[in-house]
Structures are given as C-alpha cells and as structure tokens.
Amino acid sequence: MDHENHNHEKDHENHDHDSHKNHNGDHDGHSHHEHHKQMVQDFKFRFWWVLTLTVPIMALSPMIQEFLGVDWRFTADKWILAALSTVVYFFGGWPFLTGLADELKKKQPGMMTLIGLAISIAYLYSTAVVFGFEGDLLYWELSTLVGIMLLGHWIEMRSVMSASSALEELAELLPGEAHRVKEDGSTEDVPVDELQQGDKVLIKPGEKIPADGKVVKGESSVNEAMLTGESKPVDKADGDEVIGGSVNEKGSLTIEISKTGDDSFLSQVMNLVEEAQESKSRTQDLANRAAFWLTIVAITAGLITFGAWIFFTGQSFDFAMNRTVAVMVITCPHALGLAIPLVVSRSTSIAATNGFLIRDRAAFEQARNLDAVIFDKTGTLTEGTFTVTDILNFGDDFSDDEILKYAASLEKNSEHPLARGILEKAKDTWEPDEFNSITGKGIEGKVNGKSVKVVSPGYIRENEMDYPEEEVEEISSQGKTVVFVII
DSSP, X not given: OOOBEEEEOOOOOOOOOOOOXXXXXXXXXXXXXXXXXXHHHHHHHHHHHHHHHHHHHHHHOHHHHHHHTOOOXXXXXXXXXXXXXXXXXXXXXXXXXXXXXXXXXXXXXXXXHHHHHHHHHHHHXXXXXXXXXXXXXXXXXXXXXXXXXXXXXHHHHHHHHHHHHHHHHHHTTSOSEEEEEOTTSOEEEEEGGGOOTTOEEEEOTTOBOOSEEEEEEOOEEEEOHHHHOOOXXXXXXXXXXXXXXXXXXXXXXXXXXXXXXXXXXXXXXXXXXXXXXXXXXXXXXXXXXXXXXXXXXXXXHHXXXXXXXXXXXXXXXXXXXXXXXHHHHHTSOHHHHHHHHHHHHHHHHHHHHTTOOOSOHHHHHHGGGOSOOOOSOGGGTSOSXXXXXXXXXXXXXXXXXXXXXXXXXXXXXOOOHHHHHHXXXXXXXXXXXXXXXXXXXXXXXXXXXXXXXXXXXXXXXXXXXXXXXXXXXXXXXXXXXXXXXXX
16 A cells, blocks of 8 residues: 655635626625726816816916916917816816815815815916906916826726725625525525525535535535635535635535625625725825815915015015915925825735735735734645645555556546646546545545545544654645545
C-alpha cells in the first residue's frame, strides 16, 4: 500500500452558473447603483456644458484680456458675458446652491457652503458691475470654480458608483428560483422571494444555494469562495450550516431554510458594503472641517477688508467692495474640491482591483500605518489555482510518476478543483475501469487493473491507517492541502 501526499496551493475557483436578478437583494442593489449612475451622468453633463461656456467667458473677461495683452471688446460684450455666466451660475452651480441651503438648514456649513458662497458673491458682484457698479468683472472666477468643483464631484461619484457595483455582483450570487420540497416529497420551482423560514429546498449538483439554512438530507461539498474567500470546497452533511449564494458541487442536498431577507449572511455583507460607501474617511471629514473654517475665515476676512478700506484709508465704497469680494472669492480653494475626490477615487479603484471589501473608509485610510497583517486562511494569499507541489512516497512498489499517473487517471472523472491540479501535473493517464465517489472523503475505482483511492486525511483517520504523521504534518502546517493516494 502506497500513500502519496499531494500538496496544492489554493485560491478562488469561481463558478458561473445561472444568474438572475428577480430577488429582493438585487432590487435594492440595482436601485442603489442606478441612483449613483444618474448622479454621475448629472455631474458629467453639467461639467461639459460649463467647460464649453467657460471658453467664451474667459475670452470676454476684461481681466483675462488684459493679462494676455489683447483687446477683444465690442458693443454689448458685457451683456453676453453676463448671460453666459448666468447659465453657468444657475445650471452648473445648482448642486452647490442646493447643497449650501441644505447645510445651512442643518446648521452644519461645510464644503457646499464655501463653494456656494464664493460663486454667489462672484456672480452677484459681477452682475452689479454690469449694471453700473464700479469694479471688476469676476465671471471668469465663477466659471472656473464651478467647472473644477463639478469635475471633482464627477470623479468622486464615479468611484462611488464603481464601489456600488459590488452590491449588484453580490446580489447576483443568489439564484432566481429554488426547488421547494412539498409535504409529499415532490418539488416545485418557486421564486427565491417566496421562500420562508422552515421551508425545505432541494439543491442539485452545480446549483447555487438560495438561502441560509441547515442540511437535513444528503452529503456534498460546497464552494463558498465568493462569500468567505475559502477556495477549497467545504464538505457538508446532515446538520451542517450552508450559506445562501454558495455553490453546491457534487451530491444533492436538502436544506431547511433558517434565514431569509435581511437576516441572511449575504444581506449582512451587502449592508456592510453599503455602509462603507456612505461612510467618509478621516481625510474627507478633515476637508469638511477645513471648509467650515474657511467659510468663517472668508466672511471674517471680507468684513475686515471692507472695514479697513472704509474706516482706515478713507477709500470709496466701490473700491472697498471690490477688494472685499476678491478676498472672499479667493478664500475658496479650487484644489480642495478636486484633491479629496481624486484621492478617494484612486484608492477605491486600487482596492477594488485587488479584491478588497472596504467596510470603513476611515479604517482603510489608517491602513497606511500598519506594520503587520495577520490572515486567518491561506486561501487569501495564494494564486487562484491548485497545483501539486510535493509528493511523499511511503513505499517502494511505485515511483512518484507512477503514483501521480494512477491518481490523475482516477481524477479524470472528478469535477473537484483538486482534480484539475493533479491532471495538469501528470504527463499522461490511463482510462479508469471503475469510478465511484466517496462522498465527502474522496474517490475510488480501478485503474490499470489496480484498485486506487484518492482520499482526504479524514478517510485515513476513520479507517485507522498508519502513515508517517510527522512528515505529513510538516507539509500541512505550511497551509498546503493534503490528499492520499492508496494503490
């Protein structure tokens, strides 16, 4: 009798079976995603219009012409400039004006208040100048500020939308229908929405489990990689818990539904994703606090500027107002509205690309201070496929290559992820004469006239077979999966 130890590195083996969207979780995720998509399109649409109008506004602005050393003035140019800027102010600046109103209503002035105040002062002051008030036109400052802020919010909403797509992907893990078992033992196909606690459901090989529950009949292995990150299928038998959205691989299972709707594991994960999207990082909170103080500074600096020019220098009202507006508009930093969204967008994109599920943006931001990371399973760190890395031969009757050939020949009829790794390692195989699955333990059959078993350590322990435990334990302690080949 020869025992061969195959060692496989492991990661996610994704199974793509039927995907449907007619269940509750998907409706919530879909509407959430659609809301973000509409906001992205809204900011994008407003930005491109404002950018288009900014070109003639800049060209018609006397201050910009003076800076460039040109003179493009003509009759009624101020009125055209005012008309274009009015569109920019009300159409492009509308999200910031409504945001200003909301923040003031909540008595929490922040970024929207700062932006809304700056563009309102620039617009109202410049319009007064058009109607005869002595001063400089600041419409160009209005249009550039609105354009940059729209761009920043567009970028931020795009990152939020890409994160919200994770909700749709999670929702699609659930099947659309389930095989509910009737009292007479027959089954009926019903929408997952109609399943209730206590219902019994039949899950056939290759199907997704429709809801959380407990196995009441049958044995099989279940792929939970998409939910738990554990790449190796988990053996399930009578009394074991199963998670909705995981994939049943081999045998048929009958489960009793224990959790549905918001109580299910998948719904709780989706809630965590949604909370993460709505949470703000420390940097974003810092930006909002900075915006609050900048608003106070802008108003205070404006009042001080106005008072200083009027009472201490004896300048005219027009002169003092001109300087006051300039100070208050300049206080609103363009970069603040763009820098934070760019950081959020880039970090979210990198995290999503690498498969990170971010529960709390503030915690994610603090990750830059980490010195060490402890992982609870090897599947999180490995490559995504099983492969043979070590062969321990406990006998002299067969060579390593022969043992591998026997194992691969038997695994040809298996759909287990481990089988793929063994088949890829073997150079050639025989056709098996017999094949049988030992549920939850491995497979057996006849290959090249010999009885062959490919089994788990659990089978060896149950049958009290002897093997060099120290050698096997050394391999297993490295996080490698061990199987035995018995010939």
